[in-house]
Amino acid sequence: MPEQQDQQNDLERTTSQTSTVSVETPQGEAQQEPELSVPEYVRTLVTRARSASSKLASLSSHVKNQALLAMAEALEAKVEDILAENEKDLAAYGENPEKQASADRLKLTPERIAEMARGVRAVANLPDPLGSMPKMWTRPNGMQVGRVRVPIGVIGIIYESRPNVTVDSAVLCLKSGNVCVLRGGSDAIQTNRMLAKILSDTADAQGIPPGAISFVDRPDREVVEELLKQDRDVDLIIPRGGPSLMKTVAEHATIPVLKHDEGVCHVYVDQDADLAMAETICLNAKVQRPSTCNAMEGLLVNQVVARTFLPALVNKLHEAGVEVRGCPKTLQLCPDVKPAAEDDFGKEFLSRILAVRIVKHLDEALDHIAKYGSRHTEAIVTNDYARAMRFLREVDASAVMVNASTRLNDGYQFGLGAEIGISTSRIHARGPMGLEELTCSKFIVMGSGQIRE
Amino acid sequence: MPEQQDQQNDLERTTSQTSTVSVETPQGEAQQEPELSVPEYVRTLVTRARSASSKLASLSSHVKNQALLAMAEALEAKVEDILAENEKDLAAYGENPEKQASADRLKLTPERIAEMARGVRAVANLPDPLGSMPKMWTRPNGMQVGRVRVPIGVIGIIYESRPNVTVDSAVLCLKSGNVCVLRGGSDAIQTNRMLAKILSDTADAQGIPPGAISFVDRPDREVVEELLKQDRDVDLIIPRGGPSLMKTVAEHATIPVLKHDEGVCHVYVDQDADLAMAETICLNAKVQRPSTCNAMEGLLVNQVVARTFLPALVNKLHEAGVEVRGCPKTLQLCPDVKPAAEDDFGKEFLSRILAVRIVKHLDEALDHIAKYGSRHTEAIVTNDYARAMRFLREVDASAVMVNASTRLNDGYQFGLGAEIGISTSRIHARGPMGLEELTCSKFIVMGSGQIRE
Structure with missing residues (x-):
C-alpha cells in the first residue's frame, strides 16, 4: 500500500554529505572506489x-x-x-x-x-503479464495483425x-x-x-x-x-x-512520468443514504489507516441528514482520535468541532484530521469534489439509483465508488494482485498499477507479401 | 498519415514578428485586441x-x-x-x-x-470509444468492480x-x-x-x-x-x-508527452526469402511514399542472397529515383552505388535515399536494428519459420513484421480506423494511435457497504 511523505528532507541533502560512496561494480560487489562525478x-x-x-x-x-x-x-x-x-x-x-x-x-x-x-x-x-496476445485479426488483404505484451x-x-x-x-x-x-x-x-x-x-x-x-x-x-x-x-x-x-x-524529467500523487479523497453522504452504512464507511475510510493516499480527507454530508447523522459520527471520530474541522453549519450541529480554515478543504492530511462540510444537494457535492479533490478516489453513500449513477458518471477520479470505503481502491482489493502504487496519471495506467500496467505492447504482423497500395 | 518535418524554421521564429495578433475571444470571434503577454x-x-x-x-x-x-x-x-x-x-x-x-x-x-x-x-x-466497460467482476466481499473508458x-x-x-x-x-x-x-x-x-x-x-x-x-x-x-x-x-x-x-514539458518521433525503419532480407516478394516489399517500403515515418530507411541483406538479389533491386531503385548508399560489400556487387558514410545508417532520410548493408546472418541484422533502428517499424522477409519467430520476438519496435511492407504500420491498414499518428512512446499507446488510445480509464465500484478489513 502506498503511503506518502514529503521528501523535503531528502531533496535538501547535498553532495557535501558524501565524500566517498560505495559504488556497485559490474560484478555486483560493493567497494570503496575513487568517487565518480554524479553524471x-x-x-x-x-x-x-x-x-x-x-x-x-x-x-x-x-x-x-x-x-x-x-x-x-x-x-x-x-x-x-x-x-x-x-x-x-x-x-x-x-x-x-x-x-x-x-x-x-x-x-x-x-x-x-x-x-x-x-x-x-x-x-x-x-x-x-508478458507475451499475451488477446486477439489476432486478419485484414482484407490477408495480413494478420496482433498486439503482444512486452516490458x-x-x-x-x-x-x-x-x-x-x-x-x-x-x-x-x-x-x-x-x-x-x-x-x-x-x-x-x-x-x-x-x-x-x-x-x-x-x-x-x-x-x-x-x-x-x-x-x-x-x-x-x-x-x-x-x-x-x-x-x-x-x-x-x-x-x-x-x-x-x-x-x-x-x-x-525528460523521461515519461507516471505520477503517484496525493490523494484528497471524499465521501459524500446523500440524503437517501443508509446512515448506519454511511457511518461504517466513513469511520473505515478515515481511521483504518489514515496515512494512506486512499484515506478520506474530506466528508460531505447532505443537509437533510446532517442533524441525524453528523453528531453521532463526530463523537465516534473523536473517540478514534480524529480531529474534526467543520464548516459553519457543521459547527452549529456539533459545537465540539473545530472551525475549518478554507485551506483545510483540499488538503491531504495523511493523519487523523478530517474536514467536514454540509452541502445542499448532489450538485454542490460534485462541485466541491471537482474543485478540491485530487482525482484519486471518491465515494457516495446512497440508496438513490439516479444519484448513484450520476456520481459514477460525472466524478472524474481513478476510482469512483458507491457504498464502499475509499480504502478499497487498491490492487489486491480490486483483485488485480500486487501493485506498485495507485497512479494518478491520466495516461497509461490510472488507479492501482499492477503487473499488466508495467507492460507496453508491440504490434506483430504476419504477412505473405502484402504492400501498401 | 504522419509525415515528419524539421520545425527548425518554426521554432526559430520570435515574438518580434508579431506585434499585434488576433485573439480568439470566448465568443469565438476574432478581433484585434491589445496584445496579451504570452503567459x-x-x-x-x-x-x-x-x-x-x-x-x-x-x-x-x-x-x-x-x-x-x-x-x-x-x-x-x-x-x-x-x-x-x-x-x-x-x-x-x-x-x-x-x-x-x-x-x-x-x-x-x-x-x-x-x-x-x-x-x-x-x-x-x-x-x-467512451463508456465501454469490457468486463465487471465481483470480489469475494460482493463488491463489483469495472473499468470504464473516459476521455x-x-x-x-x-x-x-x-x-x-x-x-x-x-x-x-x-x-x-x-x-x-x-x-x-x-x-x-x-x-x-x-x-x-x-x-x-x-x-x-x-x-x-x-x-x-x-x-x-x-x-x-x-x-x-x-x-x-x-x-x-x-x-x-x-x-x-x-x-x-x-x-x-x-x-x-511538465505535462505527459506521447512522442511521435522519427522512424528509422529497416527491411531484412533473409537467406530464405522469396526474392520476388522481397523486391516488391523493398520497393514499396522505400518509394510508395518516402516522406513518411514508416518508409524504409535501411535495407539489410543476408550475404547468401546478396549477389542474386541486390543488383537487380538497386537497378529498380535507381529507376525509381532512389539514391542508394551501400556498405563496402554492397559496392563490390553494385559498383554504381555510392559509398555509405557511417552516419547514413540510422538516419531518417524521409526522401529517396536508402542505406544498404550486407550482413552475415540474422544476429548481425538484429544487432544492426537494435543499434540503428528507432523502434518504429521493422520487417523481415523470410520463409524460415524459426527465424521469422525469432525476429518477431526479439525486435523491439512499435510494429514488427514478417513478409509485409513497413508502410503498412498504420491505423487504417491495421483496421483500427483513423489515427492521430504513430506513437513511438513506450507507455500508453505504441504504434498507430486511434480513438481508443485517446482515452484513459476510471475504475467504478458498486458496493453494498464494503469496508477495508
Whole structure:
C-alpha cells in the first residue's frame, strides 16, 4: 500500500554529505572506489541497466519465478542483517518526536520482513503479464495483425522511506520483465541498500542478468536530477512521494512520468443514504489507516441528514482520535468541532484530521469534489439509483465508488494482485498499477507479401 | 498519415514578428485586441479549454456525430475560403526551391479538401470509444468492480505544416471527448487558422462547448514553451515533428508527452526469402511514399542472397529515383552505388535515399536494428519459420513484421480506423494511435457497504 511523505528532507541533502560512496561494480560487489562525478555515476548505472534490459525481457516465466522464490527465501534467511541496517537508519532519526510518524514507517520487524517475503512469493504465483496476445485479426488483404505484451524496459522508481517499496518495486519489475533503478529516501538508505543487495545478489545467482535490480547508492539530490534526464536509457519514471518530490520530477524529467500523487479523497453522504452504512464507511475510510493516499480527507454530508447523522459520527471520530474541522453549519450541529480554515478543504492530511462540510444537494457535492479533490478516489453513500449513477458518471477520479470505503481502491482489493502504487496519471495506467500496467505492447504482423497500395 | 518535418524554421521564429495578433475571444470571434503577454494568452486559452472539457466528456455520441457531419459539410462549403488562405501561406514560401517539398505538403487542392471531409465523415461513423466497460467482476466481499473508458481531458497537439493534421486532430479529439489545443506550424498558420475557425464555429453551432477546438493563433516559439508548462489544465501533449521540436518538448514539458518521433525503419532480407516478394516489399517500403515515418530507411541483406538479389533491386531503385548508399560489400556487387558514410545508417532520410548493408546472418541484422533502428517499424522477409519467430520476438519496435511492407504500420491498414499518428512512446499507446488510445480509464465500484478489513 502506498503511503506518502514529503521528501523535503531528502531533496535538501547535498553532495557535501558524501565524500566517498560505495559504488556497485559490474560484478555486483560493493567497494570503496575513487568517487565518480554524479553524471558519471548515473551514466554507469543506467548503461548497465539498459544492457540488462533486452536479456531480461526474453527470460522465461520459470526462470523469473525461481529467482523470485529464491529472493523470498533470502529475505527470510537474512532477517538479522536487515534489522541491523534498519537500526542504523532508525538511530539516525534520534528521538525527534516530529519525525516519529516517519520513523514508524521506516521501522522493520521480523514480522514485517516475513510479510515482504510472503509478498514476493505472491508475485511469483501471479500470471506472467508478458507475451499475451488477446486477439489476432486478419485484414482484407490477408495480413494478420496482433498486439503482444512486452516490458516497458528500464523503470526508475523514486520513492520515500518505506523500505517495503524497495522489495515490492524490484519484484514487480522483475516479474514484468522490466529493469528497475531504485532510488529510495536517504532516511532509509542503509535498510534499502541491504534489501537491494540481498535481492540483486540472489537474482544474479539465479541467472537474472546483472543490473536488472539496480540500486542508486547515493543520497545526493543531484543524482535524482541526473537520473531524470536519462531519456536514452530509462523509459519511465514512477515517483512516489510528497509535493516537493513531484515538483522536482516535473521540472527535471525528460523521461515519461507516471505520477503517484496525493490523494484528497471524499465521501459524500446523500440524503437517501443508509446512515448506519454511511457511518461504517466513513469511520473505515478515515481511521483504518489514515496515512494512506486512499484515506478520506474530506466528508460531505447532505443537509437533510446532517442533524441525524453528523453528531453521532463526530463523537465516534473523536473517540478514534480524529480531529474534526467543520464548516459553519457543521459547527452549529456539533459545537465540539473545530472551525475549518478554507485551506483545510483540499488538503491531504495523511493523519487523523478530517474536514467536514454540509452541502445542499448532489450538485454542490460534485462541485466541491471537482474543485478540491485530487482525482484519486471518491465515494457516495446512497440508496438513490439516479444519484448513484450520476456520481459514477460525472466524478472524474481513478476510482469512483458507491457504498464502499475509499480504502478499497487498491490492487489486491480490486483483485488485480500486487501493485506498485495507485497512479494518478491520466495516461497509461490510472488507479492501482499492477503487473499488466508495467507492460507496453508491440504490434506483430504476419504477412505473405502484402504492400501498401 | 504522419509525415515528419524539421520545425527548425518554426521554432526559430520570435515574438518580434508579431506585434499585434488576433485573439480568439470566448465568443469565438476574432478581433484585434491589445496584445496579451504570452503567459496571459496561453492561460486564457487553456483555462477556456479546461472549462469545455467536463461538458464535452458528457455529450452523447449522437450530438458529437451530428457536429462531425456538419463539420464535414462546412469544409466542403468553404473550399474557396480555405484555398484563399492556403494561397497566402504558399505565397510566403516564394520560389525557394529548397522548400519545395514543404510547400508540396502545405498545398491544398479542392480534392485534398474533399478528402479531409471524407475523413471527418469516416470518424463520425466509427464507434464511440467512451463508456465501454469490457468486463465487471465481483470480489469475494460482493463488491463489483469495472473499468470504464473516459476521455483523457485536454490534449495539446504540436505539429508541423501539413494542414490536414488540424482537421484530423480536431475530429479525433472531439469524437473521443477530448478538448484539443492545436498548435500548427507557422508556415501554415493562415490555412490552419481558417480550418480551425470553420471546425470550431460549426461545432459551437451544433452544441459542442466553446473552446472544445482551441487554436493557438500565435506563431511565437514562446507560446509553445508556455503551453508545455500548463500541467494544471493540459493533460497530454502529442508532438508531431522533427528533432528540434522533440528537443523543445522534452526540455520544457511538465505535462505527459506521447512522442511521435522519427522512424528509422529497416527491411531484412533473409537467406530464405522469396526474392520476388522481397523486391516488391523493398520497393514499396522505400518509394510508395518516402516522406513518411514508416518508409524504409535501411535495407539489410543476408550475404547468401546478396549477389542474386541486390543488383537487380538497386537497378529498380535507381529507376525509381532512389539514391542508394551501400556498405563496402554492397559496392563490390553494385559498383554504381555510392559509398555509405557511417552516419547514413540510422538516419531518417524521409526522401529517396536508402542505406544498404550486407550482413552475415540474422544476429548481425538484429544487432544492426537494435543499434540503428528507432523502434518504429521493422520487417523481415523470410520463409524460415524459426527465424521469422525469432525476429518477431526479439525486435523491439512499435510494429514488427514478417513478409509485409513497413508502410503498412498504420491505423487504417491495421483496421483500427483513423489515427492521430504513430506513437513511438513506450507507455500508453505504441504504434498507430486511434480513438481508443485517446482515452484513459476510471475504475467504478458498486458496493453494498464494503469496508477495508
